[in-house]
Amino acid sequence: MAAAVDLSHVTIRFGDFTAVDDATLSIEPGEFFSFLGPSGCGKTTLLRTISGFIEPTEGVVRIGGEDMKGRGPNARPTALIFQNLALFPMMSVADNITYGLRVRGVSRAERRKTAERLLDLIALPGSADKRIDELSGGQKQRVAIARALAVEPKVLLLDEPLSALDLKLRQHMRNELRAIQRRVGITFIYITHDQGEALTMSDRVAVMNRGVIEQIADGRTLYTAPRTAFVASFVGENNGFPGRVSAVDGEIAAVETAVGVLRGRNLRKLRVGSDAVLYVRPEALVIGRGSELFAGVAQTAAFEGTLTHVTFATRGDRPVTLTAAGRAAEAIPSEGEEVVLGFDPASALVVPAEGGAHA
Amino acid sequence: MHSSVGKVLIFALPVVVIAWFWATALMERRRLGSLAPLGFVQRNGVAVATYLVLAVALWAVVMIVLPQLFMVDLSFRPKLPPPQVGGEKDVYTLANYRYFLFGSATDTSSWNTTHLQAFGLTIVASVLITAFNFALCYPLAFHMAKAAPAARVRLLMLLLIAPYWVNEILRAFAFRILLGSGGVLNQALLGLGLIAEPIDFLGLDVGLYAGLSYAYLLLMIFPLYNAIESLDTNQIEAARDLGAPWWHIHLFVVMPHAKPGIASGCTLVFMLTAGALAAPLVLSGPRTLWFTPIVYDRFYQAFNWPQGAAYAFILLIACIVFVLTVMRLGRLTLGEITR
Known part of the structure; x- marks a missing residue:
């Protein structure tokens, strides 16, 4: 079976500016795929390219195995959900949902049936004749999804559709979206700068930075085995220790950092002498134990219920964060106290320093 | 109908319209109760509000309403030499409108x-x-x-x-x-x-x-x-x-x-x-x-x-x-x- 969406060496330039640089990836049918990255990283541009609003400068976009070159957004088997939803305020809920069917010449009675079926799907039965401005934020959200689903696209594209909602609703809609995706079984491509959204909903996530796809993996892999310094620092909290690889011993590399020589897993197989960053997650740091040790002075402690975050000043130029959970939180050092921080080499990761990543 | 009725209409109508607007505004305010937005006077003070209302009213009445009303009034009067204006021949008539339809102020046999x-x-x-x-x-x-x-x-x-x-x-x-x-x-x-x-x-x-x-x-x-x-x-x-x-x-x-x-x-x-x-x-x-x-x-x-x-x-x-x-x-x- 052909991939739902297949990008091959897609580059998009606006004048001198390269918005997307040589993106190659393949998204499977029925997959929930996310593009994650800070604003301006090119993820929206890529989404608009898939939906047909932008033609790539170079490269090929295939949907269901077909080359989409020269096919506008109205001729592609995709439907896009806009960041601001872009519902039609002068039409009723039902007319919004079935707009795409009206365009295709579907009869009024047929459209009505589809509208009611989709309203059931999005759990808004009986709202067919409401006006758009009578709906709440979450309801509008769902109507936008129904409108996109009505045209039975092969691929549903979502451009940060949850960003306008408040936190509670956002979390609720995450589950809702995922549930709807399972029910309809089509490919969802989701754009977000919120890693929580990307990691909780997606089968796979592509992390983008400055137009480049840094890594494509499932959420767990992104968290435990980031391939680049950007992914390591963007996905989840992380403590980075920049330095130079001083020794390599099988899976483990030693990095000479400002706080001393520290060891971590060398998944990228860096050689001695290369610039690298060693990353340790805050929850992997402990006080006084572990084989890799360095000194720190406790600065602030932020109590968050189940978790407590403590920052330490070290000889490096960035503060180091330690996250303690449950019992361990009781042994928090007080402000100004000097302690020895430690971790296990298996819980740390050595990645190439930014800039040297694409050697 | 005597012409003084027209004069009364001309001067009374603007007042009636203003009163009507005032009344509807008051009604809306009463209906909304405490939800009503802060009034213009409360926000800007009595002096500014009075000046603005008077200035706008004067402008609207003198420049827009009165001339139009005078024209309407005029259209229902016969053409008279100046000495007779306001005299006993100056009564309301439909003659001008009749002329538009029939090409004559009196004869209605053929269309204009x-x-x-x-x-x-x-x-x-x-x-x-x-x-x-x-x-x-x-x-x-x-x-x-x-x-x-x-x-x-x-x-x-x-x-x-x-x-x-x-x-x-x-x-x-x-x-x-x-x-x-x-x-x-x-x-x-x-x-x-x-x-x-x-x-x-x-x-x-x-x-x-x-x-x-x-x-x-x-x-x-x-x-x-x-x-x-x-x-x-x-x-x-x-x-x-x-x-x-x-x-x-x-x-x-x-x-x-x-x-x-x-x-x-x-x-x-x-x-x-x-x-x-x-x-x-x-x-x-x-x-x-x-x-x-x-x-x-x-x-x-x-x-x-x-x-x-x-x-x-x-x-x-x-x-x-x-x-x-x-x-x-x-x-x-x-x-x-x-x-």
């Missing part, structure tokens, strides 16, 4: 075909010119509002506005020079050998309709531009993404959104075209009679001000009725147009 035809032509032609203006302006307004880069929008605005620095009469004469028998267009066509003898554009009323179409173009384009500009571009893209062809998007997404702008543009152009004077005076062909020159002639050729007032009033009422009917058909309210 010349004036009625001119009136009908004016209304019909104004509708057509309005439609033509809309067809011309909509694509341009859409382009300016949604497609053109900012620099081009500024350039287009300048190109649209600059010709209107030239006054109306001069513009009308320019059309005459352009379209006259020895005019630029005929000379060019003759020179190119496309025609053997000059075409009488003015006699064919090409000049009149061109001039009228051009006269109020701006009043169509700006409301349209504003209305379309306020449309969220994502809605156009969403419609496209859902498979809509371009005409469908315009018909069912852009135009419904721009309906108030379309209505206000069309209303303005229709009203002003029907009431245009300069272009018809200068550009009318010998066979065609626009209604406004007839009104003008009542005042300054026939020196019959009451009759002129009646004619002007007929045109005004006809235009208002026409516009309100069209608005009713288009399910539009006055509030939407002025939004």
Whole structure:
């Protein structure tokens, strides 16, 4: 079976500016795929390219195995959900949902049936004749999804559709979206700068930075085995220790950092002498134990219920964060106290320093 | 009916209208209770509020309401030599309106075909010119509002506005020079050998309709531009993404959104075209009679001000009725147009 969406060496330039640089990836049918990255990283541009609003400068976009070159957004088997939803305020809920069917010449009675079926799907039965401005934020959200689903696209594209909602609703809609995706079984491509959204909903996530796809993996892999310094620092909290690889011993590399020589897993197989960053997650740091040790002075402690975050000043130029959970939180050092921080080499990761990543 | 009743009406009506507005405002305030927004007076102080209300009231009453009411009053009076004005012969009469219909103040046996035809032509032609203006302006307004880069929008605005620095009469004469028998267009066509003898554009009323179409173009384009500009571009893209062809998007997404702008543009152009004077005076062909020159002639050729007032009033009422009917058909309210 052909991939739902297949990008091959897609580059998009606006004048001198390269918005997307040589993106190659393949998204499977029925997959929930996310593009994650800070604003301006090119993820929206890529989404608009898939939906047909932008033609790539170079490269090929295939949907269901077909080359989409020269096919506008109205001729592609995709439907896009806009960041601001872009519902039609002068039409009723039902007319919004079935707009795409009206365009295709579907009869009024047929459209009505589809509208009611989709309203059931999005759990808004009986709202067919409401006006758009009578709906709440979450309801509008769902109507936008129904409108996109009505045209039975092969691929549903979502451009940060949850960003306008408040936190509670956002979390609720995450589950809702995922549930709807399972029910309809089509490919969802989701754009977000919120890693929580990307990691909780997606089968796979592509992390983008400055137009480049840094890594494509499932959420767990992104968290435990980031391939680049950007992914390591963007996905989840992380403590980075920049330095130079001083020794390599099988899976483990030693990095000479400002706080001393520290060891971590060398998944990228860096050689001695290369610039690298060693990353340790805050929850992997402990006080006084572990084989890799360095000194720190406790600065602030932020109590968050189940978790407590403590920052330490070290000889490096960035503060180091330690996250303690449950019992361990009781042994928090007080402000100004000097302690020895430690971790296990298996819980740390050595990645190439930014800039040297694409050697 | 004695004429003093008219005087009473003229001065009492504005007061009644103001009182009515005041009362509705009060009612709304009572209905909303504590939810009512902070009043203008509370926000700006008594002095500012009093000054503004008085200034606006004075301006509205003296500059707008009173002159119009005087004209209406005048239209129901007979034409009298100055010494007899206000005398016992100065009573209310429908003679001026009767003249419009029957060509005589007393005889009702035959219709006043010349004036009625001119009136009908004016209304019909104004509708057509309005439609033509809309067809011309909509694509341009859409382009300016949604497609053109900012620099081009500024350039287009300048190109649209600059010709209107030239006054109306001069513009009308320019059309005459352009379209006259020895005019630029005929000379060019003759020179190119496309025609053997000059075409009488003015006699064919090409000049009149061109001039009228051009006269109020701006009043169509700006409301349209504003209305379309306020449309969220994502809605156009969403419609496209859902498979809509371009005409469908315009018909069912852009135009419904721009309906108030379309209505206000069309209303303005229709009203002003029907009431245009300069272009018809200068550009009318010998066979065609626009209604406004007839009104003008009542005042300054026939020196019959009451009759002129009646004619002007007929045109005004006809235009208002026409516009309100069209608005009713288009399910539009006055509030939407002025939004």
